[in-house]
Amino acid sequence: METPEGISLRLRAAGVMPRAAAWAIDFALRLAVIWVFGIAVALLGDLGIALHLILLFALFWVYPVLFEVLNDGQTPGKRALGLRVVNANGTPVGWVPSIVRNLMRSVDMLPMLYAFGLVAGLIDRHSRRFGDMVANTLVVHVDNPHGHSSAPDVPAVLSPLPLRAADQGAIVAFAERTRQLTPERQQELANLLPQLTQARGAVAVQRLLGMAAGFLGRQQ
Template structure:
């Protein structure tokens, strides 16, 4: 089952494309979380064994919390991610792309008991394979979806050219375009830099590499640098 995109249109009319995660990365994330929980329980069992019968009672409480409260608390307080999901770059969100809340997180995790039927998450796997967004039964009922977290792109700093003020007022999108040019142009060959800068000759009143240098200066000015 390949990962796909779930399109959500916000009330403002903006289309969001959420990269839904398939069953394989989800299963790997679950395996990591399962290993974490087992490790926590092993440590607790060794510590609570020193308390005798009281320790046995506390261990049963801890067993319940680790296996049932663990995913709920992490998904709500850690922006939809458990440790396993964070390692795999996954996140649980609401069906409309909003952060997952307490009620959906509780519902989707309590329904794991249904997804596990008849064994080995068989029902959940069948649901994932049949749903275009790879949602298991718990996700369908809670209206949640597991998505890939988009990688954050690191922007290179604008070259250290003295700041310049633009010779005319600029809209916010024009300002963003000039700053983006300043951050990305150093990765281009000089000929391509000059070609792009030539499109803004009315703003810079220069061509070639001098136009590029002036755009770098305007970008630094827009960023508040000197």
């Protein structure tokens, strides 16, 4: 996506499995609330039944809409799985799209066990169920800027070649993720740039880390 300010955004659509897991968490939370509330109103007779029905409606129809609109597109289940509902253009979801996508669950559930929604999610290239298609929304992974390790603190190295800003950003991203990669994988990636590193193996990795340090403004 490209914003009106010219900033490119990459949205990673969530697949069927993480979405199902998030739904299961929300479902378990709602069942727990229903069970506790049911015990509390069991002795209230008809009033207790009425209150229980109101709670059922609120939990299964109002709950997802309120969380999606007021909690940055995240129900507790989605937050636990690092997911978020957004409009198809990447903007925060509003009341009407959220209401539409959740009302369409009555279609996605058919004929049983979310069968229609599952088939739609497997066919659609963005893993959208029918509710998302009608509401023009997406469920995406939340990219946590604090989830990546900072680039290792090594002396800066000058790049032997002029690089575009995008290429410099790719090298910095590699440096930030080195602690999440095995040494073998680090070297495998570094070996893809022999003209830039003028080396192979561990030496190539260190030179890329040094270049990243230079791009980040660190001293030689």
